[in-house]
Amino acid sequence: MTDVLDGPADLVSESYDLDDRFRPSGPPMLLTGVQAIARLLVEHRALDRRRGLRTASFVSGYQGSPLGGLDRLLGGMKPVLDDNDIRFVPGLNEELAATAVWGSQIELPLGTSTHAGVTGFWYGKGPGVDRATDALRHLNMYGVSPRGGAVLLVGDDPASKSSTVPAVSERSLAALGIPVLFPRNSAEIVTLGLHAVELSRASGCVVALKIVADVADGAWVVDASVGDLRPVVPVIEWEGAPYAYEQRAMVVRPDAIVGAEADLVGPRTELVRAYATANDLDVVEVDSSHARVGFLASGSCYDSMRQAMSDLGASDEALAEAGIRVLRLAMMSPIEPSAVCRFAEGLDRLVVVEDKTAFIETQVREILYGTPNPPQILGKRDAGGGALIPADGELTSGRLLAPMRHLLSLIHI
Numbered sequence: 001m002t003d004v005l006d007g008p009a010d011l012v013s014e015s016y017d018l019d020d021r022f023r024p025s026g027p028p029m030l031l032t033g034v035q036a037i038a039r040l041l042v043e044h045r046a047l048d049r050r051r052g053l054r055t056a057s058f059v060s061g062y063q064g065s066p067l068g069g070l071d072r073l074l075g076g077m078k079p080v081l082d083d084n085d086i087r088f089v090p091g092l093n094e095e096l097a098a099t100a101v102w103g104s105q106i107e108l109p110l111g112t113s114t115h116a117g118v119t120g121f122w123y124g125k126g127p128g129v130d131r132a133t134d135a136l137r138h139l140n141m142y143g144v145s146p147r148g149g150a151v152l153l154v155g156d157d158p159a160s161k162s163s164t165v166p167a168v169s170e171r172s173l174a175a176l177g178i179p180v181l182f183p184r185n186s187a188e189i190v191t192l193g194l195h196a197v198e199l200s201r202a203s204g205c206v207v208a209l210k211i212v213a214d215v216a217d218g219a220w221v222v223d224a225s226v227g228d229l230r231p232v233v234p235v236i237e238w239e240g241a242p243y244a245y246e247q248r249a250m251v252v253r254p255d256a257i258v259g260a261e262a263d264l265v266g267p268r269t270e271l272v273r274a275y276a277t278a279n280d281l282d283v284v285e286v287d288s289s290h291a292r293v294g295f296l297a298s299g300s301c302y303d304s305m306r307q308a309m310s311d312l313g314a315s316d317e318a319l320a321e322a323g324i325r326v327l328r329l330a331m332m333s334p335i336e337p338s339a340v341c342r343f344a345e346g347l348d349r350l351v352v353v354e355d356k357t358a359f360i361e362t363q364v365r366e367i368l369y370g371t372p373n374p375p376q377i378l379g380k381r382d383a384g385g386g387a388l389i390p391a392d393g394e395l396t397s398g399r400l401l402a403p404m405r406h407l408l409s410l411i412h413i
Contacts, residue, residue: 061123094128117147126167143204182299
């Protein structure tokens with residue numbers, strides 16, 4: 001009888017080390033969304049070192065599900081943090097943590113800094129964003145250090161699994177002028193997190209990662225490719241000249257304050273949109289030469305939509321054959337207009353799938369309003385004004401089966 005354990009010795013020749021999860025060059029490892037945040041921190045440091053930048057990271061926030069285990073994880077990996085110039089200081093509350101991250105972006109007197117810049121990372125759950133709004137508003141208005149950057153790791157809980165209210169933060173963040181990226185898995189937490197740092201430095205904006213409970217708690221295999229990023233910083237023109245972001249000092253003088261606001265809503269926001277274009281953040285996942293209907297979604301909502309389509313028997317090939325185009329948005333706010341306009345070309349109908357009330361849908365409608373032959377836009381309401389995509393709870397694939405069945409049946413798929 002052959003021993004099933006006999007075989008090539010090289011199958012077990014390498015030792016398995018859990019610390020490889022937080023090594024940029026490590027082998028493929030299973031990471032939860034929370035663990036991917038720690039991987040993001042070390043990948044960020046490694047990327048800066050490859051570019052000859054001696055930077056450090058400062059992390060502060062307040063515990064709370066779905067990111068409830070992040071403080072314990074970071075607190076238990078001090079050797080890794082020390083090796084990667086990461087300083088972790090839990091906040092007494094969300095607003096004090098945000099104020100500390102703001103402080104990490106203030107230039108030190110000449111000759112006193114030990115690093116070229118410090119990247120600040122804030123973490124907390126959706127209600128924590130509400131508490132920290134004042135500090136975040138000021139930080140975003142006057143801008144981050146162009147050699148540092150600031151990233152918000154926002155734990156959202158649309159199903160209210162561990163919150164007193166359903167938590168979605170993109171509307172609050174948009175009101176502050178803070179761009180929002182929506183990762184779908186552990187790998188995207190790292191890659192979009194690295195983009196968030198680069199985007200923050202280029203535009204001066206604080207940049208948020210929206211991390212929902214299913215992504216924070218889920219687990220995916222992450223390999224070394226997540227750190228193989230070559231971000232492109234676009235050059236834009238503003239008022240007839242190339243624009244380069246400069247951080248503003250907080251001066252309590254009306255003209256200085258209004259000037260900071262003009263920078264934020266003008267060239268800095270334009271640069272955010274240009275960054276999304278230059279780095280192909282938004283991706284057409286299904287295309288068709290004769291597309292007449294488009295579906296658009298972001299983050300976990302995109303995955304739920306595609307799973308519902310698959311459960312109904314609609315493969316990529318079947319969708320393309322039926323004249324359907326599908327767009328996945330990585331940056332849900334502000335939406336990059338040219339990506340939406342290209343996606344909408346030739347469409348009769350465009351369906352937006354998103355959690356809660358119409359947020360992406362409203363942006364899409366504003367972008368396409370007044371363009372030649374815009375498609376009919378559906379989302380929370382169908383063509384007859386009836387309810388279509390649920391506005392309550394969480395958009396799971398199961399809850400999307402009925403709306404997707406209805407929409408696909410209109411085009412006989």
